[in-house]
Amino acid sequence: MDENQDILVTRLGALAQQTRLSVFRSLMSAGPQGISAGKIARDLGVAPNTLSAHLNVLSRSGLVTQRRDGRSIIYSVVLSAVTEMVDGLVNDCCGGHPEACAPLSGVSSQACAG
Structure with missing residues (x-):
């Protein structure tokens, strides 16, 4: 595997857990201004120490910053990392077709427009 694939696997792995995916989706909804850890914990009903562990995994993956x-x-959310992840998933799309x-095409930009 090359370094880009390693990064993609790490990011997908970070999202492959229900609570982390919920946290990520909350952060995506909040946009670039972000949201406090306390608000995330309250909104999702997650204990602060548990949330901290999940946020650490997302941060180490490069998808989240603080x-x-x-x-x-x-x-x-680090939007450039999300874009790289989506691009990495569809990079070799459709075998030459x-x-x-x-x-x-434009999935990332359409997601932010709606």
């Missing part, structure tokens, strides 16, 4: 805002830690993959 910043301090006063006493809060704000988490947000790009017309078959036309519905996938």
Whole structure:
């Protein structure tokens, strides 16, 4: 496996757990401004220590970043990493028949438009 595939597997693995996927989806909904760990815990009904472990996995995968805002830690999705992940999944789409993959073109930008 090359380095790009290793990164893709790590990112997909980080999302391959129900709570982490829910956290990721909450962060995607929050957009670039992000959301505090406390709000995520309340919204999803996840214990803070459990949430911390899940956020660490997502952060190590490169899909999530954090910043301090006063006493809060704000988490947000790294949109470039999400785009790379989606691109990595469809990179070799359709074995030389790009017309078959036309519905996938612009998936990332369409997701943010709606």
